[in-house]
Amino acid sequence: MPDKLILQRIFIKFALVIGTVIMIFGLLFIFVKPVENKSSSMAIGRYMAFPVFKPELGNTYTICLSPDKKKYLNTMSKLGLEAGDCANGYISLLKQIVAVPGDIIEITMRGVLVNHQLIANSQSSTTYNNINLLPLKIGYIHKLVNNEYFVMGIDPQSYDSRYFGMISQSEITARAIFLR
Numbered sequence: 001m002p003d004k005l006i007l008q009r010i011f012i013k014f015a016l017v018i019g020t021v022i023m024i025f026g027l028l029f030i031f032v033k034p035v036e037n038k039s040s041s042m043a044i045g046r047y048m049a050f051p052v053f054k055p056e057l058g059n060t061y062t063i064c065l066s067p068d069k070k071k072y073l074n075t076m077s078k079l080g081l082e083a084g085d086c087a088n089g090y091i092s093l094l095k096q097i098v099a100v101p102g103d104i105i106e107i108t109m110r111g112v113l114v115n116h117q118l119i120a121n122s123q124s125s126t127t128y129n130n131i132n133l134l135p136l137k138i139g140y141i142h143k144l145v146n147n148e149y150f151v152m153g154i155d156p157q158s159y160d161s162r163y164f165g166m167i168s169q170s171e172i173t174a175r176a177i178f179l180r
Contacts, residue, residue: 035062035094035176041153041160042094042178049174055149057100062092062174063151063167071134072164078131079159086173094176095151095160105150105166107140112162114150122152124162135163142166 035047042060049062064086065073076090084091099105099114106113111122124135144150147169150161161167 035092035174039094039153039158040155041158042096043154046179047094047176048179049176052169052172052175055097055100055169055172055175057097060094060096060176060178061151061172062176063095063171064088064092064173065090065164066168066171069164075131075134075163076159079128081159092173093151093159095153095158097149098152098161099144099150101144101146101148103150104141104143107136107138107162109138112150112152119152121156122162123156125157128157133159133163136161136165 035049036045038044047060052061055061065076065088067073067088073088073090081091083089086092098112098119103114104116106116107124108118109123110118111124112119125133126135127133144166148166149169149172150166152158152160152162
């Protein structure tokens with residue numbers, strides 16, 4: 001009889017472990033999605049996108065620009081960025097947060113300064129293939145307020161906050177982690 005009781009306990013523990021594993025994979029399937037990046041704006045390859053709780057400096061996120069950035073969304077169309085999964089009909093952008101609330105952004109001839117520190121290779125361009133990119137003006141200074149973030153890609157030609165400005169936390173759709 002004691003052997004039967006031990007086997008029942010082992011079976012119950014095993015069933016609980018298997019049930020927990022199935023539940024975790026089920027939640028991952030619901031909340032985690034693969035993202036393929038084909039742009040040199042960030043490392044080309046596959047990412048996993050997770051829900052965002054609090055955006056953090058230095059992390060990479062998927063961004064969906066809000067409809068109030070219409071002139072920048074139009075520029076994205078001219079640049080050939082394909083239709084995608086965002087509510088605005090455009091593809092989500094993959095960018096790294098380089099400044100968070102409380103940081104000071106300055107646009108200079110040398111590039112972008114965050115808290116008076118130059119970000120390497122951050123000079124913006126005014127045009128790309130004869131398309132006006134609408135960059136922030138030289139001399140622009142802004143202290144980020146609550147829920148404002150400044151994002152950039154790793155490629156100097158990335159279309160990012162140097163052009164469309166600050167984004168709000170509501171435009172950050174997922175935390176992206178590079179796989180390969």
